[in-house]
Amino acid sequence: xxxxxxxxxxxxxxxxxxxxxxxxxxxxxxxxxxxxxxxxxxxxxxxxxxxxxxxxxxxxxxxxxxxxxxxxxxxxxxxxxxxxxxxxxxxxxxxxxxxxxxxxxxxxxxxxxxxxxxxxxxxxxxxxxxxxxxxxxxxxxxxxxxxxxxxxxxxxxxxxxxxxxxxxxxxxxxxxxxxxxxxxxxxxxxxxxxxxxxxxxxxxxxxxxxxxxxxxxxxxxxxxxxxxxxxxxxxxxxxxxxxxx
Amino acid sequence: xxxxxxxxxxxxxxxxxxxxxxxxxxxxxxxxxxxxxxxxxxxxxxxxxxxxxxxxxxxxxxxxxxxxxxxxxxxxxxxxxxxxxxxxxxxxxxxxxxxxxxxxxxxxxxxxxxxxxxxxxxxxxxxxxxxxxxxxxxxxxxxxxxxxxxxxxxxxxxxxxxxxxxxxxxxxxxxxxxxxxxxxxxxxxxxxxxxx
Numbered sequence: 121x122x123x124x125x126x127x128x129x130x131x132x133x134x135x136x137x138x139x140x141x142x143x144x145x146x147x148x149x150x151x152x153x154x155x156x157x158x159x160x161x162x163x164x165x166x167x168x169x170x171x172x173x174x175x176x177x178x179x180x181x182x183x184x185x186x187x188x189x190x191x192x193x194x195x196x197x198x199x200x201x202x203x204x205x206x207x208x209x210x211x212x213x214x215x216x217x218x219x220x221x222x223x224x225x226x227x228x229x230x231x232x233x234x235x236x237x238x239x240x241x242x243x244x245x246x247x248x249x250x251x252x253x254x255x256x257x258x259x260x261x262x263x264x265x266x267x268x269x270x271x272x273x274x275x276x277x278x279x280x281x282x283x284x285x286x287x288x289x290x291x292x293x294x295x296x297x298x299x300x301x302x303x304x305x306x307x308x309x310x311x312x313x314x315x316x317x318x319x320x321x322x323x324x325x326x327x328x329x330x331x332x333x334x335x336x337x338x339x340x341x342x343x344x345x346x347x348x349x350x351x352x353x354x355x356x357x358x359x360x361x362x363x364x365x
Numbered sequence: 366x367x368x369x370x371x372x373x374x375x376x377x378x379x380x381x382x383x384x385x386x387x388x389x390x391x392x393x394x395x396x397x398x399x400x401x402x403x404x405x406x407x408x409x410x411x412x413x414x415x416x417x418x419x420x421x422x423x424x425x426x427x428x429x430x431x432x433x434x435x436x437x438x439x440x441x442x443x444x445x446x447x448x449x450x451x452x453x454x455x456x457x458x459x460x461x462x463x464x465x466x467x468x469x470x471x472x473x474x475x476x477x478x479x480x481x482x483x484x485x486x487x488x489x490x491x492x493x494x495x496x497x498x499x500x501x502x503x504x505x506x507x508x509x510x511x512x513x514x515x516x517x518x519x520x521x522x523x524x525x526x527x528x529x530x531x532x533x534x535x536x537x538x539x540x541x542x543x544x545x546x547x548x549x550x551x552x553x554x555x556x557x558x559x560x561x
Contacts, residue, residue, distance in 0.1 A: 128545075131548040131552070132544070132545075132548070135516070135519050135520065135544075135548070136519060136520075136523065137519050137524075137525055137526050137544060139525070139526065139527075165448070165452075166448075167501075167548075167551060167552065167555055168520070169447075169448035169451055169452065170497055170498060170501040170555075171501065171505075171516070171520045172406065172409075172410045172451045172455070173498040173499075173501045173502050173505075174413075174501070174502060174505050174517070174520075174521075175409045175410045175412075175413035175521070176409065176413065177405065177406075177409045178405075178408060178409045178412050178413075179405065179408075180404055180405060180408035180421075180422070180425065181418075181422065184404065184408065184422050184425060184426075185397070185400050185401075185404060187422070187426050188396060188397075188400045188404065188425065188426055188429045189393070189396055189397045189400065191396060191426065191429060191430050191433055192391070192393035192394075192395070192396040192397075192433060193393055234431075234434070241426070241427070241430065297522065297532070300416050300417070316417070316418050316419070317416045317417050317418070318417050318419070318420075319416075319417060319420075319465050321465060322465075328419065329419055349416050350416065351416065
């Protein structure tokens with residue numbers, strides 16, 4: 121397939137929707153620095169990169185900057201995790217040297233492994249936050265769901281006035297792509313307050329942590345409902361679970 | 366205007382001089398500078414994809430970690446780190462969606478190739494400038510519903526054209542026509558030199 125044949129594929133490739141065999145063919149042209157296809161795809165990448173402008177702006181939490189900055193200070197912030205990541209990366213490097221693997225397919229495999237390692241680092245931090253929450257003496261637990269029923273959502277809610285609310289749920293039914301679970305704090309005598317969106321995993325389990333101060337004397341219950349993927353200002357469906365605090 | 370074009374105010378014009386060099390030298394403060402410049406944009410993009418605040422935080426962290434680990438592969442004299450960062454952010458978020466949905470790898474988009482630094486070396490520094498972002502937003506708004514839908518399914522959900530056809534129950538040929546027409550319209554609106 122020559123460069124002229126591939127020109128219509130450039131924007132599709134940049135968007136990530138090019139199909140076979142054109143995708144592999146164009147990737148091969150790029151791998152060998154094709155003087156026609158490479159600038160063509162770069163032009164397409166210029167346009168696709170700007171698609172992010174369509175996303176509504178959302179303010180990240182203040183703590184996120186701290187988490188990111190700590191990534192650059194592995195000795196203090198990540199300790200054993202950095203050593204573990206380093207050791208695994210070293211093993212990967214030795215493996216690569218040993219087998220002399222430098223072609224495109226293997227590079228992608230390594231990239232995938234590194235992505236998993238990075239994801240593990242993120243999950244480890246999230247679990248650490250959860251453990252800190254659970255260790256707090258002020259944290260108290262409320263269970264919900266009858267174990268005798270067939271497949272009801274069930275789990276535990278942990279509340280802490282200074283740290284927030286943690287939901288551990290299981291048996292959550294799978295949702296279509298355009299729907300999500302939404303967590304609610306229900307004040308006494310007032311409308312529910314949105315408290316974040318979450319999804320369950322393939323086993324129907326979910327962990328959702330709201331890290332904020334909560335006036336527990338004003339909160340009567342927490343609830344979960346199924347909402348459109350972008351969330352709702354108020355519940356639009358009957359909650360699948362309501363837990364009285 | 367701020368309400369309708371909020372993301373236009375997320376970044377300034379031009380790159381932070383020396384930022385890429387500082388990242389390549391692994392100067393710890395460089396990561397903070399990078400976050401200050403693009404953190405809001407990256408978080409907004411990832412949240413738009415995963416719709417979950419805590420997951421978005423994790424994925425932002427993964428994104429910046431990846432940039433930190435790979436910055437040495439980025440050419441300092443050319444290229445813009447912002448578009449590269451956003452490509453990585455999008456890939457991390459879509460990768461997460463796929464893992465949650467259990468979407469198969471076969472036929473799904475292979476996005477890793479789209480975040481290789483070499484694809485960003487000739488992208489100009491001010492790619493994410495205000496005027497350009499306003500034009501892309503305006504161009505999106507001029508798309509008809511079907512054309513906008515397929516671009517959003519591709520960009521924000523990482524669906525292949527076959528997956529879009531399955532999701533929307535529209536024939537694959539029609540989806541392909543919509544995707545090409547949408548990209549063509551954007552190209553015309555943006556004045557991009559992208560082959561149609």
